[in-house]
Amino acid sequence: MNLTSQQKRKKARTAGRPRLSAIWLIYAREMRDQLRDRRTLFTIAILPILLYPLVGMLLLQIAQFTRQHPTSIVVVGTEFLTDAPPLLEGEKFAEGLADNNERLELIHYKWSDIASHSDVAEETSAWVRDGSFDLVIMVPPEFADSSLRGVDEKASVQLLYNVASDQSMVARDRVMTVLSAWRGSWIRDRLATSGVDMTMLDPFKLNDVDIAPERTREAAFWSKLLPFIMLVWAMTGAFYPAIDLVAGEKERGTLETLLCSPALRGEIVWGKLGAVTTFSMLTAILNAGSMLVTSTFVFGQIGLGGANAAMGSPPLAPMLWLLVALVPLSALFSALALAVAAMARSSKEGQYYLMPLMMVTLPLVLLPMLPGTTLSVGTSLIPVTGMFLLVRSLVEGQYATAIMYIPMVAFVTGLCLWMATRWARSQFDDESVLFGGGEQWELSMWVRHLWRDRQTAATPAQAFACGAIILVTLFFGKLAVTDVPTDFVGIAKLVSLPQFAMILFPAIMMALVLTTSVRKSLRIRMPHWTVLPLSVLVGFTLHPAYTLLARSVSYAYPISEEAALAMQPFVQQITDAPWVSIILLMALVPAICEELAFRGFIFGGLVRENGRFRAVVVTAIMFGISHGIVQQSICATFMGLMLGWVALRTGSVLPGILIHFTNNTMSVSMDRIMNSGWEGSQLLMHSTEAGPEYRPVWIIISTLMAVACLLYIASLRPAVDEAKADLVESDLEYIDPTKAIAVSM
Amino acid sequence: MIHVQHLTKTYDDLQRGRFVAVDEVSFSVNRGEIFGLLGPNGAGKTTVLRILSTVLSPTSGIANVAGYDVVTDPAEVRRHIGFVSNNTAIYDRMTAWEMVEYFGRLHGMSASHLNERLETLFTQLRMNDFRDVPGAKMSTGMKQKVSIARAMVHDPPVLIFDEATLGLDVLVARNLLAVIRSLRDAGKCLIFSTHIMSEVERLCDRIAIMHRGKILDSGTLPELRDRHDEHDFEELFFGLLSRHEHADCEALQSHPDGLAPVDFTNPATSMEARS
Ligand SMILES: Nc1ncnc2c1ncn2[C@@H]1O[C@H](COP(=O)(O)OP(=O)(O)OP(=O)(O)O)[C@@H](O)[C@H]1O
Numbered sequence A: 001m002n003l004t005s006q007q008k009r010k011k012a013r014t015a016g017r018p019r020l021s022a023i024w025l026i027y028a029r030e031m032r033d034q035l036r037d038r039r040t041l042f043t044i045a046i047l048p049i050l051l052y053p054l055v056g057m058l059l060l061q062i063a064q065f066t067r068q069h070p071t072s073i074v075v076v077g078t079e080f081l082t083d084a085p086p087l088l089e090g091e092k093f094a095e096g097l098a099d100n101n102e103r104l105e106l107i108h109y110k111w112s113d114i115a116s117h118s119d120v121a122e123e124t125s126a127w128v129r130d131g132s133f134d135l136v137i138m139v140p141p142e143f144a145d146s147s148l149r150g151v152d153e154k155a156s157v158q159l160l161y162n163v164a165s166d167q168s169m170v171a172r173d174r175v176m177t178v179l180s181a182w183r184g185s186w187i188r189d190r191l192a193t194s195g196v197d198m199t200m201l202d203p204f205k206l207n208d209v210d211i212a213p214e215r216t217r218e219a220a221f222w223s224k225l226l227p228f229i230m231l232v233w234a235m236t237g238a239f240y241p242a243i244d245l246v247a248g249e250k251e252r253g254t255l256e257t258l259l260c261s262p263a264l265r266g267e268i269v270w271g272k273l274g275a276v277t278t279f280s281m282l283t284a285i286l287n288a289g290s291m292l293v294t295s296t297f298v299f300g301q302i303g304l305g306g307a308n309a310a311m312g313s314p315p316l317a318p319m320l321w322l323l324v325a326l327v328p329l330s331a332l333f334s335a336l337a338l339a340v341a342a343m344a345r346s347s348k349e350g351q352y353y354l355m356p357l358m359m360v361t362l363p364l365v366l367l368p369m370l371p372g373t374t375l376s377v378g379t380s381l382i383p384v385t386g387m388f389l390l391v392r393s394l395v396e397g398q399y400a401t402a403i404m405y406i407p408m409v410a411f412v413t414g415l416c417l418w419m420a421t422r423w424a425r426s427q428f429d430d431e432s433v434l435f436g437g438g439e440q441w442e443l444s445m446w447v448r449h450l451w452r453d454r455q456t457a458a459t460p461a462q463a464f465a466c467g468a469i470i471l472v473t474l475f476f477g478k479l480a481v482t483d484v485p486t487d488f489v490g491i492a493k494l495v496s497l498p499q500f501a502m503i504l505f506p507a508i509m510m511a512l513v514l515t516t517s518v519r520k521s522l523r524i525r526m527p528h529w530t531v532l533p534l535s536v537l538v539g540f541t542l543h544p545a546y547t548l549l550a551r552s553v554s555y556a557y558p559i560s561e562e563a564a565l566a567m568q569p570f571v572q573q574i575t576d577a578p579w580v581s582i583i584l585l586m587a588l589v590p591a592i593c594e595e596l597a598f599r600g601f602i603f604g605g606l607v608r609e610n611g612r613f614r615a616v617v618v619t620a621i622m623f624g625i626s627h628g629i630v631q632q633s634i635c636a637t638f639m640g641l642m643l644g645w646v647a648l649r650t651g652s653v654l655p656g657i658l659i660h661f662t663n664n665t666m667s668v669s670m671d672r673i674m675n676s677g678w679e680g681s682q683l684l685m686h687s688t689e690a691g692p693e694y695r696p697v698w699i700i701i702s703t704l705m706a707v708a709c710l711l712y713i714a715s716l717r718p719a720v721d722e723a724k725a726d727l728v729e730s731d732l733e734y735i736d737p738t739k740a741i742a743v744s745m
Numbered sequence B: 001m002i003h004v005q006h007l008t009k010t011y012d013d014l015q016r017g018r019f020v021a022v023d024e025v026s027f028s029v030n031r032g033e034i035f036g037l038l039g040p041n042g043a044g045k046t047t048v049l050r051i052l053s054t055v056l057s058p059t060s061g062i063a064n065v066a067g068y069d070v071v072t073d074p075a076e077v078r079r080h081i082g083f084v085s086n087n088t089a090i091y092d093r094m095t096a097w098e099m100v101e102y103f104g105r106l107h108g109m110s111a112s113h114l115n116e117r118l119e120t121l122f123t124q125l126r127m128n129d130f131r132d133v134p135g136a137k138m139s140t141g142m143k144q145k146v147s148i149a150r151a152m153v154h155d156p157p158v159l160i161f162d163e164a165t166l167g168l169d170v171l172v173a174r175n176l177l178a179v180i181r182s183l184r185d186a187g188k189c190l191i192f193s194t195h196i197m198s199e200v201e202r203l204c205d206r207i208a209i210m211h212r213g214k215i216l217d218s219g220t221l222p223e224l225r226d227r228h229d230e231h232d233f234e235e236l237f238f239g240l241l242s243r244h245e246h247a248d249c250e251a252l253q254s255h256p257d258g259l260a261p262v263d264f265t266n267p268a269t270s271m272e273a274r275s
């Protein structure tokens, strides 16, 4: 045991690395533990295996039941069908009018049979209403008079049906075809008697042939449905084990046992994540498999397959692609579920937390189900949706398309997976997540706590709240604006009001009320003096790259024509207004308001407790969403990442304001610079149909310059390390009694 | 083997604001010694021991266990300790044997060595008759035994017991105390928290009395008796506590505007059982 301290350090360092053997050990234990749990086994294995066949059996029964009930139809007034082509033939419709006479039950009455004892219309309506017959065809006495037939309403043939009954609606459709066939044959008869050539009525023959290969046709149906089923089950399958493995263990007290064992937090997370992912995949596969087998069988029995094989049994081999895609998606859902479940203190609480997670992820699964959603640059970049669409095209055999999008989908999925696992990991390092909470919550107590425990900067929770308030008010603000004003004053109001009232105001108010120092909580600090001119330079040199980004984004997600048209008066006003006021309105105001809110108050809260990464990413996303229009949001998010990084490096909000201001100034000034006749402008840009654009050479040079500036900024160290800054800087009076004396004197 | 200097831990708590659960605590425990941490409910004993077992990280101060710092080398610290607390439960769906074996394997013990060790432990702690009983069907005493076996499986030089006798009957508790004593004789370093005085009197070599996160006094039992001139240990304990309460009240009364995070005017609050 006599190790030198250096040897000890070395040993300790290796002890801090995750070991595969330990991960495997934890994984195996969690798996065994779950498999010993009757409830898990039931929901994951037994339920799907039993559920689908049971539902299938039920379906079969219902199908048989409906088959024993052919459509029943009554024809009243047969005696008036005298001088027409035959509609009825005994107890059936005439030959050639109905496709399938067998499943029709036809009864007919003479008008006089019924009229003799009651009112015909009332009697027959009652039949349909009470369901004794699905449909009544009424041929009124006036029909017999051929002079009235074509003109008088009274002479028209009436169909009585009940829209509330499916059977009746089916009957109506069938009878409509029969009647139109009948009318056709009548017309043909008449034309023939007047000596018209019958071939003239049919100038050409139509024959539509589906040339899609058998496999694709079946795949088309299944490739939509099966991924959906699988993803939904993968989600559900991840939730319950995740709750049990984290919240449940917290509740039972076994988590602390594991935490004080030599297992590292990383090993624990990976082991648990593995187990949850396995269960998620198993649930998805068992459910989808059971559904496949059952439905193949049931559809075969009902006879929906076969001829119009839209729903025939799915081709199995291409479905293997689904399994490949299932691995990363299951892992993604599992990591998210694990991270969310870690916040709960009990299984019950965990279920409350997972519901919102479901609400957030479900749209991503539903989006590809919308008709017309196909794999494109835009959709492939949406997490989960992209993967879903990729699988669909693989299953349908469109390999060429699929291969093109594989890198993008893989990148997006990988990125999401990385972020989700990182989140799960950080949850397990956070002792307030693992041990916190448990106290009861009271409004007055909470308000007191907010006031009493004010700190120099926002807490992460306050930062999140501020972001949420801004985004929600912006959303409702947008709803309130119904039409775009046409004069400059109106536009100025439209632009500046949200900036001041919905972005800046909440941040300033929260800074005033919830923190002890407005200046510090908004991060108004002087960075190294070189940063300020450099920021202007960054804003200027990064603008070409930014416009390039904006153009590629609007290429990937084209702006709809209506939106562009609606923006037209707005754009017009902006071009016509004086330059200075435009710069004030479109550059200065947003730069100050947005930066103080996002890179100031919110960033300052999120960066604490070692949340550097969180601060940069979350403020960028919030900043993006605040822009409202999807295309702008995407560009703004990237811009926000850069601004956030600068804010992190400089520890101040000022460089961000300068970059933002310069960038926006350039955006609104390109036209004017181009038209100013200044010769230098020709070096940097050239005019195109879509307005002035930067020259490619300048884009490259300027971007390099911007990168150089940013590298210089990266080499700086902020004056204060906000990420590690202590929570309370000035509130420690109660510990130091001498301070209290000083105050009282 | 355990050195703690100026250890402080604060919690952010809705009701009390920033709450100092452990306040500048310092002590050290040597090999072959049982150190008793005595204090009323909410004194901060569990918090200190959780920091020593690296489950929580200290707000400030240094804690060194078996030559490793709890902040920089938590993994090494955990390899050298066994931690038993009433918060470290055992798995419901694992048998006694599986449970102890699992933690042995997490410690990286080889299969044959582990088997040998398990046999000795199960005999030593008299656990052979419920080897294959799953955790859910065990009594409190059985569970506690399994926890202790779990903590001792890798034969750690440092053992930390947090209210290990809680909920045990006299028989099992005595047995446990005997085990702890034999561990001391084997040269282990033991730290033991409790609020039961008799246990402390009988077992501990040195004692620290904790209250509201502070160590009021520490030393061997005779030393404490001498210093406070009080033979009865229980009287000594209460005297110390009430003197401390008193000092706090006076401090508060002389500076009424000093905002207190804890309600000092009611000395009874901290003595009540936590809900
Ligand atoms: N996660 C937490 N968040 C907030 N406060 C906590 C937390 N854990 C413990 N505390 C508080 O810290 C103080 C010390 O608690 P601790 O559990 O260390 O006491 P203890 O001496 O072990 O008491 P007991 O004898 O009841 O076990 C208590 O006032 C408790 O309310």
Ligand SMILES: [Mg+2]
Pocket: B045, B046, B047, B162, B163
């Ligand atoms: Mg305790």
